[in-house]
Amino acid sequence: VNLVGGNDGIIFDGASLIADDQGDIILQAPAFEEFVETVELDSRKPDARGITGAECESILDALVLGIRDYASKNGFGKALLGLSGGIDSALVTALAAEAIGAENLLCVMMPSPFSSEGSIKDSEELVKNLGCESRLEPISDTFNVLLDQMNLHKPTKGGESLAAENMQSRLRGVILMAISNAEGRLLLSTGNKSELAVGYCTLYGDTNGGLAVLGDVLKTEVWKISRHLNERAGREIIPVKIIDKKPSAELAPNQFDQDSLPPYEVMDPILKMYFEQKSSPAEIVAAGHDAERVYWILNKVEHPANEFKRQQLPPTLIISKNAIGVGRRRPVTHKYRRVA
Structure with missing residues (x-):
């Protein structure tokens, strides 16, 4: 005025x-x-354009500062993370390298029988671009021994054997925590807000860690921030192959996130309205989203098992108006369900 x-x-x-x-x-x-x-x-109107370049810049700076201060103020000079070849761990690697120095960051690659050759090569390229230390700790032999011991079969497709899929993630968690304990390194968790919101994560597996770097960053924002990071650097720090790769946990053959979830481009605007704008399901549907999909997503968010997971997450770097975990607590024991 x-x-x-x-x-x-x-x-x-x-x-x-x-x-x-x-x-x-x-x-x-x-x-x-x-x-x-x-x-x-209309403050509840969804923004289809997503975050801007200026917002990407601010989020990048915020996350780097968050990692740096959390590590230094809690006595950690070094950190580690599990590097999968996916975009989430790649972005956390780039952020952590800037925050504490590439020479102080250990990237651990832990291929399983279902890890693609491309994921390993892409991870190696990222490590080379940043100059980080890396270590290869395959889990295939240990995984096969446990399958025999527990009388479980190796999954032939996603969702066929959840116990066997989660076992791989938990084996990686054991390795990472062992290194953290042995070397006094801060373990950085790499899960994003979209996955954590709907429970697409493994408790005591990929949720392990001392700090959840992307726990308040939606998957579509992870992609945009990664591209912006490369643009800001004037070079390809995060390989474009990683950014463009179809999201996959690689815990079963030919497994992709969208086998179990709606596309992130569809899911994230709904999550943003629900968490940050505190929109009701009816308001989200009125904004143009499919009703059946809205209620499916929100029931995943509110499911007791997923709240149980979220309450055991590491501290999360907060960059939005309503972060899950610390910023949003619900009772685990309830029979609440969203219905159309």
């Missing part, structure tokens, strides 16, 4: 305006005259 009128030799031109969070002008008042207007804004 600007003043209008003359005061001694100073002339105030008016021309007040209202702009949205993208900088687009919604209303421009005339210059050099008084003007009164009432404008109603």
Whole structure:
């Protein structure tokens, strides 16, 4: 809001305006005259454009500072993480290298029988780009021994043997925590907000760690921030092959996230409205989202098993209005369910 009128030799031109969070002008008042207007804004309207370049820059800076201060103020000079070849662990690697120095970061690659050759090569390329220390700790032999001991079969497709799939993630968690204990390193958890919201994670596996770096960053935001990081650096720090790769946990043959979840491009706007704008299911549907999908996603969010997981997450770096975990607690024991 600007003043209008003359005061001694100073002339105030008016021309007040209202702009949205993208900088687009919604209303421009005339210059050099008084003007009164009432404008109603729909703060619950979803932003299909997602985060901007400036927001990517701010989030990058915030996460780097968060890692650096959490590590230094808690006595950690070195850190480690599990590097899978996926975008989440790749982004955390780049952030941590900037925060504490690449020479202080250990990237542990732990291929299983279902890890693709591309994932290993992509991880090696990322490590080379950043100059981090890396270590190879295959889990295939240990995994096969445990399958025999527990009388479980190796999965032939995603969802066929959840126990066998989760066993791989937990084996990796054991290795990472052992290194953390032996070498005094801070273990960085790499799960994103989208996965953690709907429980697409393994308790005591990929949720292990001392700090959840991306726990308040949606998957679609992870992609945008990763591209922005490369643009800011003026070179390909995170290999484009990792950014463009179809998301997969690689815990079973030919397994992809979208076998179990809606596309992140569909799910994330719904999660953003629900968490950050506190929209009701009806309001989310009214904004144009499919009702059946909205209720499926929100029932996943509110499921007791998933709240149980979230309450055991490491401390999360908060960059939004409503982070899951510390920023949002629900009773584990309940029969609450969203119904259309």
